[in-house]
Amino acid sequence: MQLQIFILGILCEGNNHPYEIKKLIQKNISDEEIVKVNDGTLYYRFESLLKKGYITKIEVSRENNRPERTTYGITDQGREALKEDIYKSFQTFSNLRPLYASLLFLKHVxxxxxxxxxxxxxxxxxxxxxxxxxxxxxxxxxxxxxxxxxxxxxxxxxxxxxxxxxxxxxxxxxxxxxxxxxxxx
CATH class of the missing domain: 1.10.287 (Helix Hairpins)
Incomplete structure (x- = not known):
């Protein structure tokens, strides 16, 4: 749930692509236990959020010989899911670490x-x-x-x-x- 909160929270700030979000996580969150991220998990989560209707594809671009880069945006349903995930993290935590990702995006609740x-x-x-x-x-x-x-x-x-x-x-x-x-x- 923490990775989902982080992705949806970042997309509330503006459209973005998975690689950039991964770099944000790695640059700003040094503790792997707060938000665990690897390429497989990240792209799987994006596909899952897309299927749920929480995010939408905004643009697919390609620069030179690099792989395609898909930019995503959050939907209204995704904004509601972010709120519910944050509330749920405060209701159900058994240790404090799951609250960390939620604390980053309190302005949305x-x-x-x-x-x-x-x-x-x-x-x-x-x-x-x-x-x-x-x-x-x-x-x-x-x-x-x-x-x-x-x-x-x-x-x-x-x-x-x-x-x-x-x-x-x-x-x-x-x-x-x-x-x-x-x-x-």
Whole structure:
């Protein structure tokens, strides 16, 4: 979904072709886990978006002996799909990375809705943190092996740290979104 969001978001800015979008991704997003892109995946995604009616071919050109270059534009259906994908990314994420592509294109969505979804995500994360803090190993587990119990404590500590970090980041995101919403008014 992140690659689709990125393609549709870039096409909202203006018509473009897959190779140029690939260069934009490679130049501006160094982390492969945010948007994974290779030629096969990219061109497959463009074909998929074309079949869904989210994008349309604008122009096919050829310069000298180079391969044909197809320029695409976004359709109204594609603009709606972008919005829905961004909303869905805020509703369904299990870790924060899938939000990165969505954050790049917030100007195309209703910020009040994103703020609401982020507030709900903060509450879900607080509950996860509380559950993690409240969870205790069954009594029989501690009797099983002291070493395993220590290992579980080590793993649990890492899980708590990650949830706490996510919660802190989401709360900062909420402040950022509210500030952005005020600037739009």
């Amino acid at each position: 209703d910020l009040a809705k994103i703020i609401d979804l982020t507030e709900k995500a903060v509450e879900r994360t607080k509950k996860r943190f509380q559950l993690q803090n409240d969870s205790h190993l069954p009594v029989w587990w501690g009797n099983y092996s002291k070493k395993i119990s220590e290992n579980i404590d080590f793993i649990t500590s890492h899980a708590r740290s990650n949830i706490e970090y996510d919660l802190d980041w989401l709360e900062k995101l909420l402040i950022f979104l509210r500030g952005t919403a005020k600037d739009r008014d």
